Amino acid sequence: MKIAIFGATGRVGRIVTTLALHDGHTVKALVRTPDKLKELADSSPGLKLVEGNAASAEAVGETVSGTDAVISALSTDGGSLLSDSFPLILEAMNRLEITRIVAIGTAGVLDSRTEPGLLRYQSSESRRTLTRAAEEHHAVLRLLEESRLDWTLVCPTYLPDGPAEGGYRVERGCLPENGTRITTGDTAEFAYAQLFSEQYIRTKAGIAY
Template structure:
């Protein structure tokens, strides 16, 4: 499989690249700082140096790909929600259907306040909602697209290897879920490339 990835130098994105390469796939990553992936460089990893707001760089990254992973994070601004429309438009142009994106548990449904998302409700302990609002915009864009998308929504995300035995739930964070490591988030997101179980769905993930 030829996999395009955005956000490949991030905590989850890099782990996804490592998994994909270990399993023999070809990966193309759009990054601003190629040196961060030089230790993984080889014939199966193609690095495109550029900005995720550059349509030409996105086209170069996506050309020839079978599926897409976005593990882009928020940057305090609107880069995330500005880049996703460019990625989706290019996917449609190139007839690529599958995208798996990493979001946040804040955009899952609230259990305690029906009709609200977690970041809008008392379930959220965060006083600042900018990051969740960016991910909310991404969800809206995915939902309004014709693509086969899955939005993986981890809760508190410490660095760490896969521990296994995590729980997943469509549209909600698993009951009493408190954390999920970057390793298991990467493992679950990567596994969705070969699964249609959660097509066009948000998926909460936690231990």
Template sequence: MNLCVLGATGRTGLHILKLAAADGHSVSALLRDSSKLPVELAGHIRTVIGSARSKGDLLSAMDGCDAVVSALSTDGGDLLSEATPLIIEAMKETNISRIITIGTAGILNSRTEPHLLRYESSESRRKLTRAASEHRTAYEMLQRSDLDWTIVCPTYLPDGPVTANYRVEADRLPVDGTSISTGDTAHFAYTCLKDELFVGRRAGVAY
């Protein structure tokens, strides 16, 4: 498989790179700074220096790829709402249909108030909703596209290794889920990519 990874040097993105490289996949990574790529991965990754805010850079990174995994964060601003429509356009122009993105548990359905998303409901303990709102915008854009999308929605996300031992639920957070490591979030996203799980769905993931 030829895979394009966005947000590849972030906390979750690096785990995705390692999983793909270990399986021998051809990986293209769009990077702002190639010095952040670990030396042990450099020989396995085709790097494109650029920005997810540039459609041209996205097209270069996606050239020849079969699927996209985006571990882009909000970057403290409007990165997702600016980049997502460009990602969708670039995918259509390069004839790629499959995308896995890393979202947030805030955009899952609330259990206590089913008409609300978690970040809008009493389930959420966060007072600031800017990041969740950005993720919601990206989610709604993907919903309107005709792509085969999956949004992996972790709850509290500490750094940690792959254990491959976690729970998953479509569109909601598993009951009493409180955390999930960056490694296991990447592992589940990678599993969705290989097995085409949760197409057109959000997937809550937690221990």
């Protein structure tokens, strides 16, 4: 499979990229600083780096072109990069007739158990006083829901760095009850596996131990 990856230098994206290359897939990764993946690129002939910014329609189009599926591990940057880049990614996918996208979101945009009709970040379930990051992910969720694409939004709770531990739980639309954390390793493995599964097509998947 030929996979376009956005956010490949991030905590989850780098692991996803490594998993895909290990399995023999071809990866095109859009990166602002190619040196961050130089070592991986030098040892992996299946990795092609596209230098540019996810807010550039040209760079996004070049990254998506010739691929079969897209993974976005883009995170919020304190600004609007996430919500600015997603319309460009979805436009390129539609234009190039690519239908499958797996994106990393946040548990804040999962459905609230205690206040029906609200998302977790809008409800008393969230302990965060700042909602800017969740609002950015909510904008992405709206775009995905309005699209005709086969999307999956992987929504981890507290996300410490760490290898895959296994034994995590996944719930459609909601955070698994009493879920408090999930490592970057398990989040990446689950997200990557969704490229080859239809179980969570067009839905949010909450993930936690």
